Amino acid sequence: MLGNALPRQCGLATYTSHSVKALRASFPRLRIDHYAMDDGFGVTYGPEVAMAIPAADISSYVRAASAIQRSGAELLWIHHEFGIFGGAAGDHLLALLRHVDLPLVVTLHTVLARPDPDQLRVMQALVAKADRLIVMAREAARLLETVYGVSAERIVVIPHGAPDRALLDTSVMKSRLRLGSGPVVLTFGLLSPGKGIETAIQAMPRIVSKHPELLYLVVGATHPVLLRREGEAYRERLKGLAAELGLQEHVRFVGDFLEDEDLLDYLQAADVYLTPYPGREQVTSGTLAYALAMGRPVVSTPYIHAEEALADGIGTFVPFGDSDAIASAITDLLNDPLSLSAHARRIWQAARSTIWEENARVVMDVFCDAKRGHPTAITTGQALAENKHVRLEGIAAMTDDVGIIQHSVLGVPDRRNGYCIDDNARALKLMCETRAGDPEERRRLALIYAAFIEHAWNDERGRFRNFMGYDRQWLEEEGSEDSNGRTLWTLGHVLRSAPDDFMRRWARELFDKALPLAEAMQSPRAIAFTMLGMAAVLEVEPGHERCRALLRRSVDLFTRLLADAHRPSWPWFEIVLSYDNARLSQAMIEAGRVLQDQAAIDLGLDTLRWLLGKQRAPEGHFRPVGTESFGKPFEEPASFDQQPLEATATIEACLSARRCDADPVWMAAASKAFGWFAGDNDLAMPLANEDRTLCYDGLTRDGVNLNRGAESILALQMARHSMAALMAEYEERPQLAVVL
Structure with missing residues (x-):
């Protein structure tokens, strides 16, 4: 933070110090170094000020820049007023900025409609350097656009902060x-x-x-x-x-x-x-x-x-x-x-x-946007650019000639727990959608997973089985609704995306055979999975009327679920948050897209935006809904345990959202969720191994769960596949791109 500071007697010092105080109160883990401009009239600053910068001494700006760079700061926030910096129109500040390579947010306390030549020069240099500009009035935002040529997406209007007190007579x-x-x-x-x-x-x-x-x-x-x-x-x-x-x-x-x-x-x-x-x-x-x-x-x-x-x-x-x-x-x-x-x-x-608490929250959002958008401060984007392709080695290592094995012990496949259709369905879906790796290896793996699903179908029950022991004996006659819904979802995607004709024909036949079970489903997630599968089918077979009718019925059901569970601060389909939450919003988006139902799309987008807020830590990084909070009505999400599937579901829901809505928020949110795998999380610990082929099973209070099961490995690779697809969306329409 660079600006004035109390006890200097001026409005800017009061505002800047109160801003720091509000941020520290709202985000206790946030470290803020406050650099104060000093006018040389004998103000003595306390320990809350990291350094005083003599305004008239240009060398002090360079020394301050060096201190800021060495400090490990991740972002610089400047409170700007022409009168507090030395030089012509305060241009000594530009010397500091030439020596700092950090994301930059500038709060402009004055925006002049008719600047003199020096003021115009300094302001143009300042706004060119800034990643985000904060002003306190819409008129100031208008002046930035019309007088200084700043694009609207870089400007944020945040009203002046104020203290909070009860109303008294x-x-x-x-x-x-x-x-x-x-x-x-x-x-x-x-x-x-x-x-x-x-x-x-x-x-x-x-x-x-x-x-x-x-x-x-x-x-x-x-x-x-x-x-x-x-x-x-x-x-x-x-x-x-x-x-x-x-x-x-x-x-x-x-x-x-x-x-x-x-x-x-x-x-x-x-x-x-x-x-x-x-x-x-x-x-x-x-x-x-x-x-x-x-x-x-x-x-x-x-x-x-x-x-x-x-x-x-x-x-x-x-x-x-x-x-x-x-x-x-x-x-x-x-x-x-x-x-x-x-x-x-x-x-x-x-x-x-x-009030200051609300002001701090909005300012933190701006910080996160600026940090994400700064080209030298992006770890997620760099990792994505270097590793955006799916790696099949970890998946293949967990697969034998029956299917993909559920669990591992510290990365070694654990045969005692056998197989499940959930993981085999996820694996088959990925093999049919990705074009990474050797085509023959993908085909070999896809046939193994498809054979498992084919064998899982219980014709007498009209359901899929889920769990199989390592001895190839089924452990049940029918699986859960969720596992059946997830399998229908996969079959829809195989029909849409498999490279081989015979695989697509097989998927269509088994999908139609299993589709009646969708009518009896009660679990919202099972219904959401089925909706995603039906939407995929309708993309390639728009004349599938039974599929269309069931999808329409599901949209109506979800709309009623939302109305029943809705509270002013809880616009969600259920009274609890559980696992795979983003799939509920994604299902409405995808259904609305193929049905050309804008109301369904909007409902999906609105609920996804709300969920993204619930999955954001106070510091701005992605925080999945922890398993500790499952089943607790209307409660804020618990922090732990965090599961890889939640990050993947969020990324894929954002990809669906991006295909219907140009708002850059979807790329930003997906990037945060993807960064969770690389260590941009509550414990700053990576979930993926060094070559990005494996993934730990989750994040607990004590660190990562060192086991690496099929679900987690698949979640990482599905996340990479979806992030690559999302990047391709932006590359096709660069005018909507954000820098990752």
Whole structure:
């Protein structure tokens, strides 16, 4: 973090320090080094500041850049204001940026509509270097696009952060601060000319004539630059104006630089907050954000920040420089105390989205996007570019002439646990879809897995068996609904993707034979697997009417499931999160795609977006839904144990989403899930072995599960296959690409 820092007395120092504090509170594992710009006027920083950078000394910027690079930092966040950096228009900052090669996020506290040549030069260099730009007003975003040529996808609007307090009746704080019982109007901020205080004071006599006990508080220290130049002369001139108007008892100056808690006390004592800026150019006002967060009714001139923050009736606007209009607006508010109180509550509720906790969460999302998009900071993308092809060696090592063996002991196939149709179905699906490896080896393996599925069909029961012992004896007459649904899914994909005609004919015949079992399924996941298989069939045989009717019925069922389980914070198909969650959303997306049902697609996309949020760790990396949370209604996902299948399901669901929706979020989310295999996870431990042929069985609190079963090995290779397919989607339409 590079910007100003408390105890320096300025709004930017307050904002920057509060940003750091909010991030540390919201993300305790996050390490933040705060580098503070120093103006040379004797501010002493505490241990929370890693380094002070003398603003006028260009060599100090280079030394700071070296320290940042050596520190192991993964991202640089700059809070920019022209006045805090040395050189022409603050161009010393560019020296630092030339020596730092990190993802860069810049929060712009001022965006000038008419920059001078130096300001334009510095701003253009800064925005060219930044991966993401944060502004606090939509007008600032518009200026970045129109004046500086920044593409919209690099700009994020995040309103000014603010503290959180309960809404109080003003009498509580009036009593505590000994302000009397009359109405209080308040303006706060560092005192300096150009803030319209004179106009506000000139409005007071008219208000006092209607409300004789009124008190106007002007809270805030004199701006340090003004104080060094002329002392308190400006404050004294304002006091003189108040005396001329006979307002000595009605205008009070609180001239200290207040700590946060004291400042909030004053805000909560105010009946009306007044911001009388004389011009429109003010893009950001922390004082206004704080006032709204405390639920204060606002009278304001229509400067840029106020126009946006006070939209939809939140505040009352008055013309610039019009003391009569200010007097009328404040008087009208004070004349109706009940309406004023109700208005305060509406303002307080509307401002909850700006509190620091919410601000930190949104900022962290921007950090993650910037880090993912920076070309020198991408481990997942580099690994993908180098290893995007499926490796069959690990799969072949787990396969004998019967099928793929379920489990291993530290990587050695464990024959005692035999085989299951789930793994053989997954393996067959992959062999028919990938073109990696030797074609003859793929065909050999595919025939083994297909033979296992053929043998698993129990014609008397109209179901597939699942488990077989190593002695080739079936351990059951029929398998679970999920295993049957997964097999139907595979058969649909074999029909669509197998390179050999005879394999496709075999899959069609067995699929039709088994399709009736879809009508009796109750498990949402079994139904989802079946939907995915039916969607694949309809892609190559759109005239398969029975398949179409069953798929339509399944879409209607899932829509009802969502409605039944839905809560305001739980838009999901079930009241719990379990395994293979992303398959439910993927099934709706794929069904909607082949049925040309946009409502089904949208439902799938919306639920997938919600699930992606649940699978994101506070630090931004992918965190699968842990098995410890299975079966717990409406609860947040547990962290462990984490299974490879969850990452693969997420990647494949994002691939389905990308084929229906151009939003780059799908590539970003899939990349995070893929990075989980490489060590971008809660324990920073890779799940894949060095040559990417094998995969550990999961991530536990104590580390990786060192066994390497068929399910995990297949999950890794299916993930690589789907990531390669997703990259191909973007390569075909590069205008939608994001840098991985």
